[in-house]
Amino acid sequence: NYIEDIENKLKKINDKNQAIVLTGTFMYKSNKSHVKLKDIVNDIKTITDNPIYTNNYAYVFNGVIGGFVDIGEHQGSYVAKEICNILEGNKIEEGILPKSSGMYIFDYKQIYDYNIDILKMPKDSKLLNKPKYALLLPKPLKITVCIVFSLLILIVVYVVYKFIIEIKKSNKNKKLYERAKEREQLKTDFIVNMSHELRTPLNVILSTSKVAELKINTNNYDNKYLLGKLEQINKNSNRLLKLVNNLIDITKFEQGVYEINLENINIVEVVEDIVLASVDYATYKNIDLVFDTEEEEIITAIDKDKIERAILNLLSNAIKFTHKGGSIYVYIKREKDKVFISVEDNGMGIPKDKINEIFNRFYQVSDTLKKHEEGSGIGLCIVEEIVDLHGGKINVYSEVNKGSKFEIILPIYMVEENFKNLQIKDIQQIVKLEMSDVDTKEN
Template sequence: MYKNDNSHVMLKDVVNDIKDITKNPIYTNNYAYVFNGVIGGVVAVGEYQGSYVAKEIINILEGNKEEYGILPKPSGVFMFDYKQIYKYNIDTLKIPKDSTILNKPKYKLLLPKSIKITIFIVFILLISIGIYVVYKFIAERKKSTRNKQLYEKAKEREKLKTDFIVNMSHELRTPLNVILSTSKVTELKINNNDYDNKYLLEKLEQINKNSNRLLKLVNNLIDITKFELGSYELKLENLNIVEVVENIVLASVDYSTCKYIDLIFDTEEEEIITAIDEDKIERVILNLLSNAIKFTQKGGSIYVYIKRVKDEVFISVEDNGIGIPKDKINEIFNRFYQVSDTLKKHEEGSGIGLCIVEEIVNLHGGKINVYSEVNKGTKFEIILPIYTVEKNFKNLQIKDIQQIVKLEMSDVDTKEN
């Protein structure tokens, strides 16, 4: 085809001009147009026609009359452009099966768009289901593992509770037995008039000491219950914490002296005013001192030190006693835990004192650190924030500090070693 100026017109341009006029699909029987943007159709292909005519001539020359009659058969072939089929949304199911499809990608299927969309949706669904199944499998496995861990943890906790109850029963029974046996022996002595004042005082001291042990155990159990219920309260006063700690340390010297242990107090500052519950802080220090005295051998030493760092006060209680294994340090504040049976054989204790210590320190907004090495000693370091309160609680009760120390030190063996 040529323009008015005899210049050649490109077939693609012709097809594009037709497409500008109509949006309908363009069919052709011209082989050349199939490659230039039309859908195709029954196309006369010169190569096929030449091959057909050649076969006819050979048949005629060879006298194969039975194969005559091929000429009336249509010489066109079904030929379509893959891209144009989908561009015009042609129903592929209506395309003859023996059609030649041009421009078809290697892995593409000649299917209707609706079926392709359905296959795609099914494929996405299968992938989604697969992902969901894998997710559920992993989630269930994690859940199973987590449940197993929770079960093991609960089982371990129940064991600790059982051990705690058994140990607590022992702790309660021991002083009760001492009180009962001492009372019985004293009663016999009195009935037989076989006694003196010194003897009676010694027996009364035993009864008093074990009564204090019972009272300490009961107090600890009550406090643990209060912690669990969230009803444990602080009565804050703006006090000189250095003086509070020093007084309680000095009142404890007699208990360390009985075991030939040096108890030393030192401070960098003489006055650090901060809001504390005096009774609770005294109890914390006494508990740490009690443990230090119980687990420090004859001739050892305990060092109590206070310093101020910016807006915090550091109180450390350090001994050179038997120490705590590193793998047990994280467990010592567990209310149902004791470090080892070996320690139980050396000293008595319910194992809940350090739990109360940590709870009290936490209520004061502080924290407690532990540094220990077996056979070298242990250091407890309490860090409390320094601040004051406007509503200052005034403790008007007259305290007997010696009685407080006697109560908290009731499980410390005061016999000379």
């Protein structure tokens, strides 16, 4: 048979219900050479879409669907046995024609390419080119199974996703609850502490005034004694005033109405004056208070009163929590367009897990510190707010029993309309007010 003749016949077939069965080999008319089996199959597929079957074992591996094919090895084995029977003189009942020695062999890929119902394949059929985990199902059913399986996967993924979301939500709610409990406890502690802060100076003021009144009524006093009692009253009045100022400022911060009035000023001089005015409070505890600067003048826009208050708060904390015989080092330097102000001590220090909490409102590091030193727990919060309003930030470096370092970083810039603070203030009175809770003289 010539391949050209077969191709011409195939071109005349218009019935899609017909199938093609390849059985033998073909030659080219031009040179009488044999056509490769794979080329035969490919040429036929370019002419027609009709399914191609075979009963030739060799074609199964060259792109046809397959079919019932004879296995030459099986036929040869059967014929050899029959010949042996003849030579041995055994009776041959069915002659030497071999029994059917074929089997159904199909190409898995071609079956699905031609959309053949795989469930109608004969039993014990052998499949070639079947992927290891491929499904033996009709294409429509296979698609359905894939869709169902995909939906199941999506459902599982959705359930897992919702489960994870719920877990995260639960954890978040738990954290919020714990945070709320912690905040509530802080407020409770603050109220208790604030009651103590209010009661202590009030009791001192009342008792001192009564004693002074008794002495005056009995004329059993001198000017020095009376001045001492008045000093106690003034000191504790300052403690109450500082506490009230802090509460008012915290309220202003929360409402967003706290204002700063900027003026271009030498910040080195401001800090130096505050430190010098605080030396007596450090000296009373035998603490060495040192001021140092890299430059004598750094002009920048600040609210002088607010910066003084922030530095005083850091100094008062350093004095309160530094043991007798310790030291406090205040240092200023400039780096490009920033000024760095650090207050460093070798006192009690702060635990690492508490450093991020100390700027929270009403937070105090430990009950132990509360017992030994006075404080409402809102001073550092005010310091951070003041620094933030100046466009700066504050860093803390601390180690328990080795000391702490608070570093304020402020931007250096000028304001166009230079606000002038015309109010004359006694810096000693300002320091006395802010240091009222660290003055260790007798009440």
